Amino acid sequence: MPRCNKCLPVESWAASPTCLTDFPRPDVSLTRKLGAEFVGTFILIFGATAAPIVNQKYNGAETLIGNAASSxxxxxxxxxxxxxxxxxxxxxxxxxxxxxxxxxxWPQVPAYIAAQVSGSICAAYALKGIYHPFQSGGVTVPSVSTAQAFLVEFVITFNLLFVVTAVATDTRAVGELAGIAVGATVMLNILIAGPLSGASMNPVRTLGPAVAAGNYSQIWIYLIAPTIGAIVGATVYTLIKLKDEGDGGPVTPRQVRSFRRG
Known part of the structure; x- marks a missing residue:
């Protein structure tokens, strides 16, 4: 088979390169991205879930404001x-x-989601080992009707992605303040929706603790509503944002940015 000069150095022990020995060199860049997503999701889920658990264990010591601030x-x-x-x-x-x-x-989406799910589950089991038997305090379950919980998760995720899309994809936004803007949006959403649905805004915020606690009550709400809300929120900002100077042509794929500098 033709050589691409991107294979691992296996010729020293393989008599001749074949389709079984021509392994592509690992994409180090993507590997680092997935590692960052795993660790970042672990930190997020651990912090966002620990506060409600502590609140349950110590009779409301954290309060709703503490839960919002933690997330x-x-x-x-x-x-x-x-x-x-x-x-x-x-x-x-x-x-x-x-x-x-x-x-x-799109090709990187499955890998990113796998890293996020893995980080969430690992964080949830770490919390289970530390705070057992108070794990149920970190599970997001609705305290209102199914329709109300679905709607509130949709709206708060819409809010979140509207802000995220602004600070992550629009060159006119103050990118250096992205972390503060998104963190403040999360706090606001939890203050207004935490007592209703748990204010998940994130499928893995619900999935990891649900797996560790074995509580899957109404979990479909937290998988579907945030996803739809995210798509709509990002789409709305994309439709209303100012165009770049001289941008009159067709839309072209943007550079992969999110919260990356440059």
């Missing part, structure tokens, strides 16, 4: 620390929405 701060520090590596998606709904609007390549 908002976790989002902010992860964006500031890993945004330049992977874009700090941390959320399958965000990844799908960005891919749908051509801000992110």
């Amino acid at each position: 908002g701060l976790a989002v902010m520090i992860v964006i500031l620390s890993t945004g330049h590596i992977s874009g700090a998606h941390l959320n399958p709904a965000l990844t799908i929405a960005f891919a749908a609007l051509r801000h992110f390549p």
Whole structure:
């Protein structure tokens, strides 16, 4: 088979290169992105889930404001620390929405989601080992009707992706403040929706703790509503944002940015 000069150096022990020995060299860049997504999602889920668990264990010590601050701060520090590596998606709904609007390549979507799901589940089991038997405090379950929970998750994820799309894809936005803007949006959403649905905004925020606690009550709401809300929120900002100077031609695929500098 033709050589691409991108194969691993296996010729020293293989008599002749074949389709079984011509392995492509690993994409180090993508590997680092996935590592950043895994660690970033782990930090986010650990911080966002630990606060409600502590609240349950210590009779409301954190309060709703503490829960909101914990999640908002976790989002902010992860964006500031890993945004330049992977874009700090941390959320399958965000990844799908960005891919749908051509801000992110579709071929990388499954790998990103796998890293996010893995980070969430690992964080949830770490919390289970630390705070057992109070794991149920970190599971997002609706305290209102199914329709109300679906609608509130849709709206707050719409809000989140509207802001994320603004600071991550529009060159006129103040990119250096992206972490603060997104963290503040998460805090606001939890303050207004936390008592209703848990204010997930993120399928893996619900999935990991649900797996660790074995509680899958109404989980479909938290998988579908945030994904639809994310796509609609990102689309609405894309439709209303100002065009770049001289931009009168057809829309072309954007550079993969998210929370990456440059």
